[in-house]
Amino acid sequence: MKKKNLTLSDFYGSTVWSYTRVSTKEQFMNNGSIETQVKRIKSFAKDHGLIITEEFDAEYESSKKINTQNTLRELIDKIKKTSINKRPKIILIWSPSRFGRAGAEHIQLFVKLRKEFNVLLYSVSTEHNTFNERAENEFSTQLLYAQKENFNRQDTIIPGLINSLNNGKTFGKTPRGYDHYGPRVSNPTKVKAFQEIILNEEGKLLKEAFKMKIYKSYSDKEIINWLKTKGIKIAYQSLSNMWKNEFYAGKVCNSLLEDNYIKGNWEPIISKKEYQILQKILGGSKHLGVAKIKGKEETPLAPKFLVCNDCNASMTSYLNKQKQLFYYKCNGCNKTVNANSSSKAVHIGLHEEFQNKLNDFKFSKELHDLFSEQLKKILSDEMSNLSDKKRIITKEANESKDALDKMEYRFAINEISKDIFERQSQKILDNIKQKVYELENLPTKKSNHDKAIKYFLKISENPSKFYASLDYNKKRKFQEMLFPEGFNYSIKNRDYRTSKVNS
Missing domain, CATH: 1.10.287 (Helix Hairpins)
Known part of the structure; x- marks a missing residue:
């Protein structure tokens, strides 16, 4: 193979590999699909006596940079690990642009393939190859032209995309709760001349879930369970991501835009103000973390409310199964305190102490x-x-x-x-x-x-009695209304301190 002017016939009967690529779903659906490329490459190999032993098919992989071409990097790694006598003589590709559009990066790569591994490239559709210096020069020109095409496309398409985004349109897959209609959607039943994003039945339930989170202090677990009763299954991480997605507040989100608020052409689930409130709820106090607890109905002071005054860590609750008693535990110093008073308890329960604190708000007739x-x-x-x-x-x-x-x-x-x-x-x-x-x-x-x-006067006459009559969610709301920064309690001194009180 040291001839200077190699031709394809010199490789008759040789082992070759194939590499195919499409960068977008649209290419995949049309004539440039993986299936089309593979079929024609196999036919070409058969006609020219080439034996394909490995196939590398890259679906939806961009080639603006080599590091985005996972399949191509997988091919290179396999060449490195393959013994010399089993390496392919040629890698068959559909066209130079399918090999890559990164210009100099891909030129360096094919030179490296030839010099270090004695592996050449051949384009089935255009006959461009890397068999000799003249051919390499032409192949390089094709790669640079492919890169230039990308630059020209960016110069013409990106301004149009930005204009569409500024007019309230969105690109890509819409989040849960919306149906996406438009000229380029994959579902034929949703193809329309113009983009239209409509809140669906699931979205109406998600809207209610947002309200539960913002206004009723429901935990993610409670919301997931509620959604399940409505026939909607959603994972914790998906729900967490949903709370942070500004799309639901009607904002157009795209990396092409600066961080300005652009109103989208769809019905938002929550307002911009509600989104900001929600982010504050998710952020919480600097003292408070995510608490894992059991028996929430029995322990309303956790999570994200009770703070250990001895070490400034958040406190959670748990059930002692042997004693069948609930306790609050500091996540920092690991000290515990009984939730309720009992005949065997040395100290009164934290719930009773909290109610005593509530009675400080009592005033006379x-x-x-x-x-x-x-x-x-x-x-x-x-x-x-x-x-x-x-x-x-x-x-x-x-x-x-x-x-x-x-x-x-x-x-x-x-x-x-x-x-x-x-x-x-x-x-x-x-x-x-x-x-x-x-x-x-x-x-x-x-x-x-x-x-x-x-x-209101009735509440002020006996705040602790009023608190005891509330259900879990209303207790949480009442607590946070009175003590917005949480309730600090020293297990060591059996005493409480509140940094801020709404009175």
Whole structure:
């Protein structure tokens, strides 16, 4: 094989390998697919007496850099490990651009293949090869041209992509809860002339899950179990990623954009403000970590609320199966404290101590009049902007009703299809229902303030009794409302300290 001007016939009967590649799903679906390349390469090998002993097929692998071509690197590694007498004489490829588009990187690679391993390249579709210096020069030109094609494509396509993103479109697979319609989707039933992303039935349940997380202090486990009852299975990690995905807040997310808020053309599950609240909830206090506990109903002070004042670590809870008693344990110093008081316990339970602390907020009936006046002032301030809120919501509801009327007219004169009318009108109807719900739940100036004040006074007369009457989630909410930075407790001194109290 040391002839300077080798031809393909010199390799008749030789062992060869094949390498095929497509970088996108679109190429895979069309004539440039792996299957098409493999079929033609095998036919070529048979016609020229070449024996293919190894095939390397790379689906959806970009070749802008060699380090993104996992299959090509796998081929090179195998050549290194293969003995000289079993190495292929040639690697058959479909075209130089299928070998790679990284220009100088791929040129260095084929030179290395020839010099270090005596392995050559041959393009079945174009006949370009690396059999001699002149052929290598032409092969190099083809690789550089392929790289230039990429650069030109970036110069023309990327500005268009950025413009589409700025107009509220998104690219790639949409997250759970949405159906993606458009001209380039793979599902033929969802092909449309224009992109449309619609919240589906699963998305409506996920919307409720977000509300449970933000407003009701539900844990991920509780939400996963609730979703399971609705027929939705989701893993812990998937749920964790979902909480952090700004797509659900209606934001267009793409690496081509700067970190600006661009509103997407789809119905968000939560608002931008709700997303920010959720991230604060997920971040939590610097003291608090992820706690693994059992018996949550019996131990409402964990997780993410109780902090050891001796070592500043978070505390969790567990059940002593032998004693059938619940305890709180510090994750830092490993000290424990009984959750409840019992006849055998040396000290009163932490729950009783916490309720004693709640009773510090109790005040006598002599202060009721003063407290009532203060509450009336607070309620009056809350009501001051009520008219503006009602006006804005009513205006939005009326605008949606006008939009629905216009859509019905367009459908009547056959300007839009029945499919589009049904889907879009349902979205408008849902929005109208939401606005009506908001109006119905706005407090009115006729609200019985005296009744509300009487309720608050009842709580203040015996806070611990009120707390004991709540279910788990309401207890958690009440705790966090009073002690937003958690409840610090010293197991060593059997004493508590609160860094911040909402009173």
